[in-house]
Amino acid sequence: MYNDFVKFIRSIYNTNDFVPLHAPYLHGNEKKYLEECIDSTFVSSVGKFVDRFEEMMQDYTKSNKAVVCVNGTNALFLALKLVGVERDDEILTQALTFIATANAISYISAHPVFLDVDRETMGLSPESVKAWLSENAEIRSGSCFNKKTERRIKACVPMHTFGHPVKIEQLVEICKEYHIELVEDAAESLGSFYKGQHTGTFGRVGVLSFNGNKTITTGGGGMLLFQDEALGNYAKHLSTQAKVPHRWEFVHDDIGYNYRMPNINAALGCAQMENLDMILANKYETAQKYKEYFKNNTDITYFEEPCESKSNYWLNAVLLKDRVSQNQFLEYTNDNAIMTRPIWALMSKLDMFKDCQTDGLTNTIWFEERVVNIPSSVRF
Template sequence: MYSDIVDFIHRLYKTDKFVPLHAPLFVGNEKKYLNECIDTTFVSSVGKFVDRFEEEVAAYTGAKKAVVCVSGTNALHTAMLLVGVEREDEILTQALTFIATCNAISYIGAHPVFIDVDKDTLGLSPKAVRTWLEKNAGLKDSVCYNKNTGRRIKVCIPMHTFGHPVRIDELVDICNEWHIELIEDAAESMGSFYKGRHTGTFGKVGAISFNGNKTITTGGGGMLLFQDEELAKLAKHLTTQAKVPHRWAFVHDHIGYNYRMPNINAALGCAQLENLERYVQDKRETAGRYKEFFAAVPDVDFFTEPDDCRSNYWLNVVLLKDKAAQQDFLEYTNDRGVMTRPVWELMTRLEMFKHCETDGLENTEFLAERIVNIPSSVRLEK
């Protein structure tokens, strides 16, 4: 059975050689814009491509403002600072996530509380969040706090896993009821929409990644999305060392951060963005081919986008019947030139976070033993 899967993936990508999990693609104006950037000598954090990239991403996503930064991790860190997260605060999030989410929480000295995910979205479950809050949280003077620890619960951070949107509107309602800020970890979901609205635009702040393995890339980079223009202005200020504008004086009015995306990376991003819809349509076609193929494969289920979503299918997902089958599949495919990967190690299994409070994580544990990512690069068949 696994041999049929390996053969299909090689045929899908029209090669008998190694098939990577997700490779970047440069088929547009990347070299043109990079050369233009170099010719101007503005290759650092000031230049027209930075402004252009921010404006074009804001227009595409429907955000009022977008602010570039160095990485998706920086974006999450900055987002939490902007909404007032402080040391010892608690953040409701998911254990089924890349470590960047929890690293950013730890930079501030805050504490993650891990809530279960939904099987049909792979992302934070609104029902599980509400259940946990009703059992463990209280409100005092419009501040949400954890009755078990006494700490303030300041923020909820859902992650749109592998580009599949969570039920973000339900989470917005819950957070409003409990006076909790909502930050969207949309690192993987550039090009994904929920009920016609782009991910990253529902919460107070959205964070996107443009790492080399994402749907579009700036090599390394991130973006903050805002509906609040004043908050976006503060984000730009803080991520550029909080320097007060002046022709020659070096005056800084906050603790700032060197989180500025260089113009040369933004030039790459502008070229990539021009092909984003083309890439997403191609990836969705690939997902359709996988769905059709795996429908006839026993004990391997292909994961499809949730209801009301248009997912970018950043990384395609199959679910094996149990942990043993997952490990057999990973070994067989990787031994035969098809790159596959399990989901990230659950945060609660890492030494730094194993002490954190959870709600039991029943679905999370189930999925961690079964998820495998399969090749998902753009194919661009003529």
């Protein structure tokens, strides 16, 4: 059975060589724009490609302001600072995520609370959030507090896992009810939409990532998305060392951060954005091929986009029957030069987060024992 899958992968990627999990597509104007950037000498944080990249992303996502950062993790940290997260606050999020989500929370010395995910989305479950808050939270003077720890519950950070949108509208309503800020970790979901609206634009702030393995890449990089233009302008100010504009004086009016994306990285981003529609269409075709291949398979289930959503299918995922079959699949495919990988180690099982609050994480653990990511690069 696994041998047939290896043959199928080689046929759709038309190769007998190693098949990576997700390689970047760099066949547009990347070299041209890089040369232009180098020739201009504006390779650092000032240059036309930075502005153009922000404008292109703002137009694509229908945000009122987009602000580039050096990477997605820094962008998420800054997003949490912008919505008022402080030391010892609690942040509701999911244990099924890449460690950057939990790390960004830790940079502020806040405390992640890991709640369960939905079977339909692999993302933070509104039902789990509502149930946990009903049992543990109360509103005092317009803020939400944990009755057991006495800490303020300041924000909620859902992550759109592998590009599949969470049930974001329900989370928005719950956060409003409990006076909690919603910050979307949309690092993996550029090109994903919920009811026609781009992910990362439902909360107070949304965060994208352009790491080398993402749908588009700037080598490294991230982006903050805002509907509140004034907050976005303030984010841009903080990300550039909070320097007050002046032709020669160096005056800073706040504690800022050196989170600026260099112009040379933004040049890559502009070239990548020009091919985004093609990349997404190609990846969607691949997803349909996987869907067809696995439709009658009783041992392996292909994970499809949730209801009322359009996923970017950043990383395709399948579900094996149990941990044993998961390991067998991983071993066989990787032994045969087809790169596959399990889902991340759960945040709640890592030493630095093992004492954090959870709600039992039933679905989360179920996924951990079954999920395997399979090749998802653009096919030529």
